[in-house]
Amino acid sequence: xxxxxxxxxxxxxxxxxxxxxxxxxxxxxxxxxxxxxxxxxxxxxxxxxxxxxxxxxxxxxxxxxxxxxxxxxxxxxxxxxxxxxxxxxxxxxxxxxxxxxxxxxxxxxxxxxxxxxxxxxxxxxxxx
Amino acid sequence: xxxxxxxxxxxxxxxxxxxxxxxxxxxxxxxxxxxxxxxxxxxxxxxxxxxxxxxxxxxxxxxxxxxxxxxxxxxxx
Numbered sequence: 001x002x003x004x005x006x007x008x009x010x011x012x013x014x015x016x017x018x019x020x021x022x023x024x025x026x027x028x029x030x031x032x033x034x035x036x037x038x039x040x041x042x043x044x045x046x047x048x049x050x051x052x053x054x055x056x057x058x059x060x061x062x063x064x065x066x067x068x069x070x071x072x073x074x075x076x077x078x079x080x081x082x083x084x085x086x087x088x089x090x091x092x093x094x095x096x097x098x099x100x101x102x103x104x105x106x107x108x109x110x111x112x113x114x115x116x117x118x119x120x121x122x123x124x125x126x127x128x
Numbered sequence: 129x130x131x132x133x134x135x136x137x138x139x140x141x142x143x144x145x146x147x148x149x150x151x152x153x154x155x156x157x158x159x160x161x162x163x164x165x166x167x168x169x170x171x172x173x174x175x176x177x178x179x180x181x182x183x184x185x186x187x188x189x190x191x192x193x194x195x196x197x198x199x200x201x202x203x204x205x
Binding site for chain 1: 152153154155157158160161162164165166167168169170171173174175177178181187188189190191193194195198202203204205
């Protein structure tokens, strides 16, 4: 159990660091200062919110009788605000497009390699 | 300004995949989306706190500004 606690502390520290950087960027953008206390509060809230998200995701996946959390579960977690839902929808479509492009690239590369191997074999046969 | 955000999103992804401590597998696309969701949460929190500080004519974002926007933020997420 102590290992879990240590892991949790490390995760909290990582979240704190990232949240700190994000907040500093936005505060600099709006030309305001932000106190360390505020950053710590935002980081703690984000950590707890992630816990809530994780529990929701687990519940949704379990309800659908699956053992894998998918993109649809995440979309359901973001259902409260319309703008947020649309944003997540957009991002998921971009991800799907990227995956398709990667698959097509791999197919092309595999086809190229096959044709190169075939040509190499033909040349070897001619030389013989 | 875009490049620092890319680095931060990557950190969030690694943290998120470890934070989802359930007995379930999580698809890689879902992890990326959850990272995006958390990033939006943090950005929204900060920007609302900035607006609150603006409306009170302060140029430092104090914890009381964050406390004032917290209830609505939690209801919206």
